Amino acid sequence: MIAGQCMVAITVTEPEAGNDVASLKTEAVRDGDHWVLNGLKSFITLGGDADILVTLARVDREAGRQGMAFFAVDRRSAGVSTSQIDTYVNRPAPTYRVSFDNVRVPESRRVDAGFREIMAGFNRERVMVAARWLGHMQNALNWAREYASIRQQFGRPIGANQSIAFQLAQCHVDVEATRHLTYHAAARWDSGVPIRDLILDVSSAKLLATQAVVRVTQAALHVGGGWGLTEELPAMRLALDALVAPVTVGSWEIQLRAIAREMGLPCD
Numbered sequence: 001m002i003a004g005q006c007m008v009a010i011t012v013t014e015p016e017a018g019n020d021v022a023s024l025k026t027e028a029v030r031d032g033d034h035w036v037l038n039g040l041k042s043f044i045t046l047g048g049d050a051d052i053l054v055t056l057a058r059v060d061r062e063a064g065r066q067g068m069a070f071f072a073v074d075r076r077s078a079g080v081s082t083s084q085i086d087t088y089v090n091r092p093a094p095t096y097r098v099s100f101d102n103v104r105v106p107e108s109r110r111v112d113a114g115f116r117e118i119m120a121g122f123n124r125e126r127v128m129v130a131a132r133w134l135g136h137m138q139n140a141l142n143w144a145r146e147y148a149s150i151r152q153q154f155g156r157p158i159g160a161n162q163s164i165a166f167q168l169a170q171c172h173v174d175v176e177a178t179r180h181l182t183y184h185a186a187a188r189w190d191s192g193v194p195i196r197d198l199i200l201d202v203s204s205a206k207l208l209a210t211q212a213v214v215r216v217t218q219a220a221l222h223v224g225g226g227w228g229l230t231e232e233l234p235a236m237r238l239a240l241d242a243l244v245a246p247v248t249v250g251s252w253e254i255q256l257r258a259i260a261r262e263m264g265l266p267c268d
């Protein structure tokens, strides 16, 4: 994988198990030195292109969340089929439905990780995702500032109007606030604080980044006017791609719930 010779897709989400990962239904049943997988996954980024589908399945129905394990499934195994889900977002890395129909996976491909590890993984990913959207909004703001300086209407740059300039000034505050919160979470993680003790920092950074990126890219789109809606300018693509930010790796509501719980509120 590190050499770039093998592509992996994280295969967790199901049609009926989105944010509620614990309710997933894909099942793996032991058969000698193999496991037999059955189930349907959805929204798997690069699921149809990857060599290995790192798939979360239930191995013990009675054990609830503890009864889940990951399997490194070869996508070319008999019984694996994929079909693309067309989205308006993330087009360079398409998402797929992945179906497992009596797929035999050797015991050696069972990964020593399950629900607890994917949740810890999501917390780590939230810092990275905040950084990703920080870059995205910085890019959108850079573009909008430049466009507002050169686009002339009524004999002057549109950025000479306070109504436009103030929107971009507000975007600057969003970008810098996100930068500080994200770097703060990353620095604490780097300093050795275990990720489970960083939920407040990590969820706050993820929440702000994914709210701010929508605001900033919408402002950039607005600054672009009619041309912003064309493929000749980057504004629409930036705005469309930002719409996935609040959805993946725990939605806004999931981050708010985590923050509220860390604040000691009795939030279910």
Ligand SMILES: Cc1cc2nc3c(=O)[nH]c(=O)nc-3n(C[C@H](O)[C@H](O)[C@H](O)COP(=O)(O)OP(=O)(O)OC[C@H]3O[C@@H](n4cnc5c(N)ncnc54)[C@H](O)[C@@H]3O)c2cc1C
Pocket: 009, 010, 011, 012, 013, 015, 017, 018, 019, 020, 042, 043, 044, 045, 046, 087, 089, 090, 095, 244, 247, 248, 249, 250, 251, 252, 253, 254
């Ligand atoms: C482009 C893209 C790429 C993806 N890539 C992957 C991938 O590679 N691997 C993978 O496994 N998954 C992937 N996903 C799936 C993604 O993680 C899920 O879409 C996400 O978990 C949300 O699930 P859902 O769409 O079923 O929404 P739902 O969970 O049905 O949520 C719908 C709405 O209800 C709200 N909601 C849900 N529960 C609560 C609650 N308790 N309190 C308040 N509000 C709530 C949510 O916040 C949301 O607003 C991808 C999704 C997209 C769109």
